[in-house]
Amino acid sequence: MGQKIQPTGFRLPVTRNWNSRWFAGHKDFARMLNEDVKVRQFLKKKLKTAAVSRVLIERPAKNARITIFSARPGVVIGKKGEDIEALKTKLASMMGVPVHVNIEEIRKPEVDAQLIAESITQQLEKRIMFRRAMKRAMQNAMRLGAQGVKIMSAGRLNGAEIARREWYREGRVPLHTLKADIDYGFAEANTT
Structure with missing residues (x-):
């Protein structure tokens, strides 16, 4: 019987790429992974109205680069870039390293x-x-x-x-074809 698998993880080596791009030794790996999870949760909560699709975290030598893919980049940036500056300082305090925040618009x-x-x-x-x-x-x-x-x-x-x-x-949704560019999303509705 066919087994169900998360399409993104299944296609990582072929058509997809990781959402956290960094390398860490044994000592730091758990801490950095935990930081990534906390950053994603924080951004999801903070930017609820900004339609954020995914958050890409890269860590080049002693700093962090966070790319936010959003359908409404204006909401993320705020008036004259106020919101993004506040976001940068909060993220830097969370991660303990200087943070660069990029915002990419989702066209469709x-x-x-x-x-x-x-x-x-x-x-x-x-x-x-x-x-x-x-x-x-x-x-x-x-x-x-x-x-x-x-x-x-x-x-x-x-x-x-x-x-x-x-x-x-x-x-057509060919789940067995690894070359197929299949996007996967999951969300929970908290109904009464």
Whole structure:
């Protein structure tokens, strides 16, 4: 029977790349990895409205370079760059090294898997019917040039007592093809 695997990790050597690009010895590895996790959690919380897709962390010799991929870079930067300066100082104090923050705009947020997942999450939290949210997201992605989309929702859908999972697929989603550029996103909706 076929086993399910996280598509990003499966394709790392072929079409994807790591979101943390640095090397550490035995002593520092755990600390640096923990820092990365904390930085990502902090940015996710702080930049909730900025539609952040992913955070790339690089550590060249005694400093850190953080690239934030966002659909709304203006929200991250703030008025005259105030917000980004505050962000830099906070991140530098968290990591203990000088931090450079770059912001890259996502041109087509409708085809970014993480942003699609988060938009569906927001809709579910506003009590929009899950089928409508999923189908609308799928149509938008296909309209803007995705070759295929698969969206799955799981849990107590529409407040049902018994949890289940439902999924919709449109176009082609070749999960066995390693060369295929498959983007994967995951988000949790905290419903009541």
